[in-house]
Amino acid sequence: MNILETNEVCKRYGDHTALDSVSLKIPEGIIFGLLGPNGAGKTTLIRIINQITAPDSGTVVFKGHNLQPDDIAHIGYMPEERGLYKKMKVGEQAVYLAQLKGLSKADAKRRLKMWFEKFEIGEWWNRPVEELSKGMQQKVQFITTVLHEPELLIFDEPFSGFDPINANLLKQEILELKKKGATIIFSTHNMASVEEICDNIALINKSRKILDGTVGDIRQQFKLNLFELSYIGDAEKVVKLLEPMAEVKEHEQGSINHISGEMKPGFTYNQLLQTLLPEVQITQFSDVLPNMNDIFIKAVQNSNTD
Amino acid sequence: MSKIFTIIEREYTTRVKKKSFIIMSLLGPVLFAAMLIAPGLLMQMQDTEIKIVQVVDSTHVFRNQLPETDYIKFVYTPDANLQQYKANFKESGFYAILYISHNVVNSGNAVYMYSDKSPSLDLRMHISNCIEKRLENEKLRACGVEPEILAAVKTRVSITNIKITDDGHEERDNMTLKMVLSYLMGFLLYMTIFMAGNAVMRGVIEEKTSRIVEVIVSSVKPMQLMMGKIIGVSLVTLTQFALWIVLTIGLYSAVAPLLMPDTAKMEQTTQLITSGGSQIAQSETGTNVEIEDIKNIFNTFESINFGVILMTFVFFFLGGYFLYSAMFAAIGSMVDNESDTQQFMIPVSLPLIIALIALTGTISNPDSTLNFWLSIIPFTSPVTMLARIPYGVPYSELFLSAVLLIVTFVAVTWVASKIYRTGILMYGKKATLKEIGRWIKTK
Numbered sequence: 177m178n179i180l181e182t183n184e185v186c187k188r189y190g191d192h193t194a195l196d197s198v199s200l201k202i203p204e205g206i207i208f209g210l211l212g213p214n215g216a217g218k219t220t221l222i223r224i225i226n227q228i229t230a231p232d233s234g235t236v237v238f239k240g241h242n243l244q245p246d247d248i249a250h251i252g253y254m255p256e257e258r259g260l261y262k263k264m265k266v267g268e269q270a271v272y273l274a275q276l277k278g279l280s281k282a283d284a285k286r287r288l289k290m291w292f293e294k295f296e297i298g299e300w301w302n303r304p305v306e307e308l309s310k311g312m313q314q315k316v317q318f319i320t321t322v323l324h325e326p327e328l329l330i331f332d333e334p335f336s337g338f339d340p341i342n343a344n345l346l347k348q349e350i351l352e353l354k355k356k357g358a359t360i361i362f363s364t365h366n367m368a369s370v371e372e373i374c375d376n377i378a379l380i381n382k383s384r385k386i387l388d389g390t391v392g393d394i395r396q397q398f399k400l401n402l403f404e405l406s407y408i409g410d411a412e413k414v415v416k417l418l419e420p421m422a423e424v425k426e427h428e429q430g431s432i433n434h435i436s437g438e439m440k441p442g443f444t445y446n447q448l449l450q451t452l453l454p455e456v457q458i459t460q461f462s463d464v465l466p467n468m469n470d471i472f473i474k475a476v477q478n479s480n481t482d
Numbered sequence: 483m484s485k486i487f488t489i490i491e492r493e494y495t496t497r498v499k500k501k502s503f504i505i506m507s508l509l510g511p512v513l514f515a516a517m518l519i520a521p522g523l524l525m526q527m528q529d530t531e532i533k534i535v536q537v538v539d540s541t542h543v544f545r546n547q548l549p550e551t552d553y554i555k556f557v558y559t560p561d562a563n564l565q566q567y568k569a570n571f572k573e574s575g576f577y578a579i580l581y582i583s584h585n586v587v588n589s590g591n592a593v594y595m596y597s598d599k600s601p602s603l604d605l606r607m608h609i610s611n612c613i614e615k616r617l618e619n620e621k622l623r624a625c626g627v628e629p630e631i632l633a634a635v636k637t638r639v640s641i642t643n644i645k646i647t648d649d650g651h652e653e654r655d656n657m658t659l660k661m662v663l664s665y666l667m668g669f670l671l672y673m674t675i676f677m678a679g680n681a682v683m684r685g686v687i688e689e690k691t692s693r694i695v696e697v698i699v700s701s702v703k704p705m706q707l708m709m710g711k712i713i714g715v716s717l718v719t720l721t722q723f724a725l726w727i728v729l730t731i732g733l734y735s736a737v738a739p740l741l742m743p744d745t746a747k748m749e750q751t752t753q754l755i756t757s758g759g760s761q762i763a764q765s766e767t768g769t770n771v772e773i774e775d776i777k778n779i780f781n782t783f784e785s786i787n788f789g790v791i792l793m794t795f796v797f798f799f800l801g802g803y804f805l806y807s808a809m810f811a812a813i814g815s816m817v818d819n820e821s822d823t824q825q826f827m828i829p830v831s832l833p834l835i836i837a838l839i840a841l842t843g844t845i846s847n848p849d850s851t852l853n854f855w856l857s858i859i860p861f862t863s864p865v866t867m868l869a870r871i872p873y874g875v876p877y878s879e880l881f882l883s884a885v886l887l888i889v890t891f892v893a894v895t896w897v898a899s900k901i902y903r904t905g906i907l908m909y910g911k912k913a914t915l916k917e918i919g920r921w922i923k924t925k
Contacts, residue, residue, distance in 0.1 A: 189920075190917070190920055223907070226700040227700075228696070228699050228700055228907070229907075245703075248700065248701055251700075253696075253697070253700040254697075255693075255696040255697060255700070257693045257696055257909065258693055258694070258696065258697060259692040259693030259694045259697075260692065260694055261496075261688070261689075261692060261694055262688075262692055263496070264496060272488065272492050273697065273698075273701070275485075275488045276485055276488060276489075276698065276701035276702055277701050278485075317697075320697070
């Protein structure tokens, strides 16, 4: 079942089209990467899902019904542009933000105590936010985002401003939330983290969705028939055998030889392996899939030249 | 709906807990009470030292003629040997030597005072007044006018305003008191609308620059956030007023009797005056007029309906404040920092400034056509209407003004919330008027 669907969502600001018929399906319980260059329309789409702005046309369906004001109680949002009241005390502020999400004061306090202990910031409860380090402020921000245990979580560039240790902590928490059954929409430029934690992605460029699917499918879709081969045997012979069916790009020789190459059109890995097996001892063969970074760049470039 | 209360609560409590609020709430009453007590206190602190002045009068016109007071006494010397008296001044123990030369009849600059201290203004005024009066009488007598005739022709005129009220009742009026009250009310309203409106604007800018606003509007509607802030700040201002009134009265009644033990006596006198004790005064025609004045002030105080004033004050404060703070909130949402607000603030607050400039005219001529319109037009009406209130305003005008204010405030808030909603999420670029027009139009 899809927790969230957007159907043909359009949004215009004056002459500028921010979103052009964007349709997405986000299955329940996954981590969904919303990717795209700056100004592509990601934040606009996220704001529409959070009902901060309304779409000009198109619908957003949340858990089977059209998105309603009450649904915000089930959505947690950590915007890219985020901050806290500097002069307000940490605890008071966290309780306030939780109350705005519909939690009672007592409930909010009880849950906050737990989270503050977990993140080891309990002693900061009565201090004004401005005395906290940036990393600690980010922790508070994260806590206030997840405190009301939303079913759908939206993180816009969550790792910006986090040091590597805290970024890792945040990643672990996001995976933990997924394990507990939450669905997570994750907007980022950090492609390494996309490969690591996202199940599905959608790529938006110039206000249009240009690509979506599971991370595995997309990598298959963009694969260039690149392979890596390790073997023990006569290198010259191997090069000669490979010539009709593949192009050797790199050839590293030693006690074990390594080749990285690209298949020529019309040939399969099986044919290649059948040719080589009688001649050399193959220690390793693998298909090389493109990484998300390459796919991102390629897809964006393709859509720009269209 | 409960969310807007959460917002109001936060806006209210964070401001009330601020040091600046507490200091203002305590300092205000001290100032007001000081303003109430100071004049009385100063009167009491009059010089009580008895000053004996030696009069060396070479004209002989003033011998035994200068009236003495409780604290100023005169000793007349038989001859005009100034040099000798000056030489003996130290041993004589007099406060000063007053030397009146022959020329005094022709020239005002012929009176000298010798002393080792600087004589007080009081003393100098007293002496110069007495000499002037004496000379005047002497000169008139030389022309054949007797002082008795002079006293008989002198009449002091003071106009007693009697206002015919709607139910045909007659009420005594004191214009000065009303003018002071009127000016104070108009000015106070101007100040508070500006200060509270600015507080709202700063709050909006704070939320925008600290980037918390996007988190909040993902939980509540921007309209709720804006209204919550506006209502919260209005409650803070009303709390401050209430504290000022209560603390000022408390402080005044606690401190006044200590500093001025005579007030109790004064109150008795005024009671006597107001309860028709005028027969006592009638014997002395001179003081009668002054007593009439005092009576007038008390009558006016009684005739002013402070209940109506307080109610209209609260209503027009809230109306004017809501109107302007909605606009100020919209301005706050359009900019990234406070220094950018100026270009928008000036055109928006112009009507309020006009009302303030017109205020001096309003208090002297409250029912003129200009002031009528200023008190009807919603952007100026809070200040001008409040200034007119002490003089009495027909209920029909009050009603019209109030209704227009409410209608305008609803319309302005609607437009302002449209600007606010888009503005708070715009970072880094300044909005042009064309863009703002588009923000208002988008649904």
